[in-house]
Amino acid sequence: MNTDETAMDTEPGSSLSGNHLLPQLVAHLREHRAKLRDEWASRIRDAHLLEAMTPQEMVAETTSVYDNYVEVLETGSVEALQHYARDLSERIIPRGVETHEVVGIVLLLRDVLARSLFEKYQRDFGLLNQILDAYEPAANRIANTVAVSFVDERERVIRQQQDAIRELSTPVLPVRERLLILPIIGVLDSERAKQLTEQLLSGIRTHRAKVVVIDITGAPDVDETVANHLVQTVDASRLMGASVIITGLSPTIAQTLVTIGVDLSKMNTIGDLQGGLEEAERLLGYSVTRKEVSEGS
Amino acid sequence: MNSGPALVSILRQGDTLVASVHTALDDSEMIRFQNDLVRQIGEVRARGIIIDVAALDVIDSFGSRTLRSIADIARLRGATTVIVGIQPEVAFAMVRLGMDMGQVPTALDLEEGLAYLARLRAVGAS
Amino acid sequence: MRVLAAEDRIEPGMIEPYAIATVRNVMATMWRRDDREVRNRHRVFDPTQPDDVENVLVASEEQLAINEALRRLTDRERQVLLAHEVSGAATQMLADEAGSTAGAVAAQLKRTRARLRVEYLLALDHIEPPTDRCRPVLLALSSADRRRQREVDAARHLLECDVCARLSEPLLDRGPVRDDVLHVTIGADPDIVSARRAARDLAAQAGFTGTDLTMLATAVSEVARNIVRFADNGDVTIELLERPRRGIRVVARDMGPGIADVEAALQDGYSTYSGLGLGLPGARRLMDEFNLVSEAGHGTTVSMTKWFDPKGSA
Numbered sequence: 001m002n003t004d005e006t007a008m009d010t011e012p013g014s015s016l017s018g019n020h021l022l023p024q025l026v027a028h029l030r031e032h033r034a035k036l037r038d039e040w041a042s043r044i045r046d047a048h049l050l051e052a053m054t055p056q057e058m059v060a061e062t063t064s065v066y067d068n069y070v071e072v073l074e075t076g077s078v079e080a081l082q083h084y085a086r087d088l089s090e091r092i093i094p095r096g097v098e099t100h101e102v103v104g105i106v107l108l109l110r111d112v113l114a115r116s117l118f119e120k121y122q123r124d125f126g127l128l129n130q131i132l133d134a135y136e137p138a139a140n141r142i143a144n145t146v147a148v149s150f151v152d153e154r155e156r157v158i159r160q161q162q163d164a165i166r167e168l169s170t171p172v173l174p175v176r177e178r179l180l181i182l183p184i185i186g187v188l189d190s191e192r193a194k195q196l197t198e199q200l201l202s203g204i205r206t207h208r209a210k211v212v213v214i215d216i217t218g219a220p221d222v223d224e225t226v227a228n229h230l231v232q233t234v235d236a237s238r239l240m241g242a243s244v245i246i247t248g249l250s251p252t253i254a255q256t257l258v259t260i261g262v263d264l265s266k267m268n269t270i271g272d273l274q275g276g277l278e279e280a281e282r283l284l285g286y287s288v289t290r291k292e293v294s295e296g297s
Numbered sequence: 298m299n300s301g302p303a304l305v306s307i308l309r310q311g312d313t314l315v316a317s318v319h320t321a322l323d324d325s326e327m328i329r330f331q332n333d334l335v336r337q338i339g340e341v342r343a344r345g346i347i348i349d350v351a352a353l354d355v356i357d358s359f360g361s362r363t364l365r366s367i368a369d370i371a372r373l374r375g376a377t378t379v380i381v382g383i384q385p386e387v388a389f390a391m392v393r394l395g396m397d398m399g400q401v402p403t404a405l406d407l408e409e410g411l412a413y414l415a416r417l418r419a420v421g422a423s
Numbered sequence: 424m425r426v427l428a429a430e431d432r433i434e435p436g437m438i439e440p441y442a443i444a445t446v447r448n449v450m451a452t453m454w455r456r457d458d459r460e461v462r463n464r465h466r467v468f469d470p471t472q473p474d475d476v477e478n479v480l481v482a483s484e485e486q487l488a489i490n491e492a493l494r495r496l497t498d499r500e501r502q503v504l505l506a507h508e509v510s511g512a513a514t515q516m517l518a519d520e521a522g523s524t525a526g527a528v529a530a531q532l533k534r535t536r537a538r539l540r541v542e543y544l545l546a547l548d549h550i551e552p553p554t555d556r557c558r559p560v561l562l563a564l565s566s567a568d569r570r571r572q573r574e575v576d577a578a579r580h581l582l583e584c585d586v587c588a589r590l591s592e593p594l595l596d597r598g599p600v601r602d603d604v605l606h607v608t609i610g611a612d613p614d615i616v617s618a619r620r621a622a623r624d625l626a627a628q629a630g631f632t633g634t635d636l637t638m639l640a641t642a643v644s645e646v647a648r649n650i651v652r653f654a655d656n657g658d659v660t661i662e663l664l665e666r667p668r669r670g671i672r673v674v675a676r677d678m679g680p681g682i683a684d685v686e687a688a689l690q691d692g693y694s695t696y697s698g699l700g701l702g703l704p705g706a707r708r709l710m711d712e713f714n715l716v717s718e719a720g721h722g723t724t725v726s727m728t729k730w731f732d733p734k735g736s737a
Contacts, residue, residue, distance in 0.1 A: 201385030386637035394705035
């Protein structure tokens with residue numbers, strides 16, 4: 001695509017191209033490209049930003065950002081920069097690059113370029129002012145675009161990871177016929193608790209489970225809301241005809257359950273998973289006899 | 298019974314009555330169902346009753362209480378009621394609503410319900 | 424606009440009756456009464472053709488009502504409306520004349536049309552509204568202005584006022600059919616099932632799934648039953664929300680005796696159905712937000728919301 005003067009002339013509506021000083025400015029930045037880019041890269045190093053990158057990568061990326069930057073100044077269109085910023089974000093987010101680093105390097109470039117403009121035009125104060133007036137809004141817009149693209153991309157990645165972790169951490173395991181184990185590992189927030197309940201209840205239907213062992217050894221702590229949810233899950237499982245055994249109940253969680261008014265004697269709790277599985281086998285073999293005894297009393 | 302497709306069917310299998318709810322019932326229909334079923338329990342001297350509610354997408358407070366009433370009345374007449382087919386989402390909403398089935402046994406589906414009654418009979422006979 | 428082309432063929436004194444036909448046509452189109460629209464279109468396109476006797480008889484009553492409705496507008500309103508609808512004056516031109524903006528004129532025209540519809544319905548029935556709340560409510564309905572409808576509590580007024588309940592029917596039929604709000608009138612047992620079905624359908628359309636759908640439907644069932652049991656009739660409105668985030672709001676209103684002790688009605692134990700048999704505590708637990716306003720002798724309004732992908736749903 002031809003992005004020189006023709007593009008400038010055909011975009012009279014753009015706030016950037018409307019300024020007759022921008023071509024001059026762009027020409028200056030193009031002329032001193034190598035020098036300014038290196039200066040920028042060294043400022044990035046000094047500020048300890050993007051340390052996850054190798055020097056070669058740094059040269060490649062700074063060059064790309066620099067060229068995109070100048071192109072935005074010239075055309076007034078941030079679209080290409082946006083694409084590049086997303087693409088860059090996608091590459092650097094997995095390597096742990098933080099939002100402040102990305103914002104930091106863009107602000108550094110803004111500063112490096114502004115200083116160079118200052119140096120060039122310092123003898124003509126009026127012209128300098130005009131140049132900076134043209135430069136600053138564009139530079140701000142660029143900084144904004146890059147930051148927003150990065151944050152958007154980061155949020156997307158985080159959402160993806162969360163989904164993946166959720167699915168991994170709430171497996172409903174069919175151990176043997178009619179028996180499900182649900183090991184709960186990690187922090188249970190109400191969102192996860194809800195998902196877990198849905199998985200368990202539909203698991204009961206799919207696997208035609210009669211007994212479910214919920215092992216919460218791996219859950220460090222639960223608050224009252226989640227404890228309530230756990231109890232509701234047990235009750236709902238019963239409505240579907242499945243008995244629930246809870247194993248690995250820590251004293252703290254037991255205390256929480258008592259605090260919210262749960263009658264622990266009505267919950268089938270067993271110390272460890274091994275004991276829970278034995279109890280499950282027993283229930284699968286003798287479930288009717290047991291139920292009959294408890295109902296007849 | 299009113300015209301149109303049957304909302305509920307009640308079938309007899311030996312001394313067991315199997316009542317299947319085919320669609321969402323409003324309160325009056327629920328009451329009618331209760332009356333029909335209770336009448337038949339007396340007529341056939343049923344020992345076991347299975348109520349299949351798999352077709353219900355909502356069991357609210359009224360629905361839960363009616364099911365429990367049926368089971369209570371049946372027990373007074375010497376019959377055991379098993380509620381089968383409560384769907385996962387329905388089960389959770391019932392619990393959240395604050396309803397349960399009390400002492401009324403529940404089972405996953407018709408097959409499990411029949412198995413439950415059979416085992417019960419075996420235990421009672423021994 | 425349609426009249427504009429014919430303007431030079433019509434005598435100056437004739438413009439008003441001609442305009443009436445056009446206004447009627449505009450209203451008929453808005454109400455989507457296709458048969459009448461066809462008849463009117465025929466009239467407008469070929470004004471020299473005499474109406475057949477039947478049409479004249481049917482039309483004369485309406486004609487009078489429209490005349491009356493037009494008369495009840497202020498001079499200014501009538502002037503602007505006729506200039507726009509009949510002479511085809513653009514809003515910009517009218518705005519320039521009045522020293523106003525095109526947007527303001529368009530808004531004024533919208534209000535005037537809304538008033539014209541209300542006055543037409545009143546005139547057609549030869550009635551005056553029974554209370555001073557009726558006109559504002561009807562106007563809010565006629566202009567399909569939901570914010571204003573909420574301000575004047577239109578839904579409650581429609582329950583209280585038979586006249587407005589009847590007149591509102593053609594007004595609610597008009598305008599684009601909204602697919603994010605559903606109203607269910609509650610008067611008998613089967614309506615409870617209809618209400619929870621409507622809620623489930625709308626929520627499913629909005630992306631709700633599984634347990635959330637069932638919890639919502641169950642809560643709607645409870646509040647709808649309260650209306651049938653304690654107030655005889657009322658209505659349930661189910662609305663899709665996009666702000667502050669996606670959700671479903673359910674508003675259940677009745678004009679029943681009201682709840683004397685709201686606190687008690689909302690209390691129960693953890694898992695037993697005690698309470699007052701109102702099903703309200705359960706409904707509250709099924710939803711994310713729950714609000715109850717009740718006034719002895721003036722009925723009860725329950726508003727409850729379920730958020731999509733809620734954080735604190737457990």
